Amino acid sequence: MKRIIATKVSGEDEILEICKALEKMGIDCIVKSKNKNLRVYVFGYDKESLTENYRAVRTLLEKIKRKYNKDKEGYYKYYLSELKYPVNKDLVIDTLKELGYRVIHLEDEGAIKTDVPLDEFNKILEDLHNLYNELRFSKLGSKPVKNLVVLVSYLKNKPLEDVIEEALDKGFLREEEDKIVLNKDINLAKKELLKGEYDGDKNIREER
Incomplete structure (x- = not known):
């Protein structure tokens, strides 16, 4: 089973940090990027494990994104x-x-x-x-x-x-x-x- 997360990134540094963090987490997934578009294919043995992995990856992506991209208030x-x-x-x-x-x-x-x-x-x-x-x-x-x-x-x-x-x-x-x-x-x-x-x-x- 798999789910796909699509997001935009600021550049290569952000992509590299995401890849390193995902590798460290040991989650079964594949990362594909083109220009500033990123897709993460998240896998799971069953619905429960897939949901857990999906949420973990989304949380990680959001956490890293906030380091490279300002929020609406400029932070x-x-x-x-x-x-x-x-x-x-x-x-x-x-x-x-x-x-x-x-x-x-x-x-x-x-x-x-x-x-x-x-x-x-x-x-x-x-x-x-x-x-x-x-x-x-x-x-x-x-x-x-x-x-x-x-x-x-x-x-x-x-x-x-x-x-x-x-x-x-x-x-x-x-x-x-x-x-x-x-x-x-x-x-x-x-x-x-x-x-x-x-x-x-x-x-x-x-x-x-």
């Missing part, structure tokens, strides 16, 4: 557990907002909706991930403090060490035994450390 949808680069959700959300993008956190779904397209979104994630990794052996204590330092470093294109030194000098952070901790309200620290050449406009931010 893409990204699931936080499936980010290409693992980055703390608070850091992702803060960064996108500071860059001037619209962001909605769908807490119940573990997802965010934003108007930044996938390629740019992944580039931002990669940069944040790389910066965060540089802090693995730092004395920074909590995750919010690390997020703050990475955020400022990324947005102002400033070395992590310089951000930490500035935050210590201005009293936003303090050294405590073998670690560096927050010394003042984190929102005040973020506001003050982002002052200057950075103005939060995504359109004039220099390329890293």
Whole structure:
């Protein structure tokens, strides 16, 4: 038994992701594409298995489609557990907002909706991930403090060490035994450390 799902895709990247995801799911199906038209032939041993497979494939297609295509309100949808680069959700959300993008956190779904397209979104994630990794052996204590330092470093294109030194000098952070901790309200620290050449406009931010 089989059923056919026909849909339009944005391009080869979306098709490739769909194929990889279907292969990982292990569902009995065949994918055929021509230009931006995609057909998925879904098979099942009986009516029940066919219905189950059909629903699973439709859910997957819709999930992937929302990453590559804006909805009626101009948002893409990204699931936080499936980010290409693992980055703390608070850091992702803060960064996108500071860059001037619209962001909605769908807490119940573990997802965010934003108007930044996938390629740019992944580039931002990669940069944040790389910066965060540089802090693995730092004395920074909590995750919010690390997020703050990475955020400022990324947005102002400033070395992590310089951000930490500035935050210590201005009293936003303090050294405590073998670690560096927050010394003042984190929102005040973020506001003050982002002052200057950075103005939060995504359109004039220099390329890293």
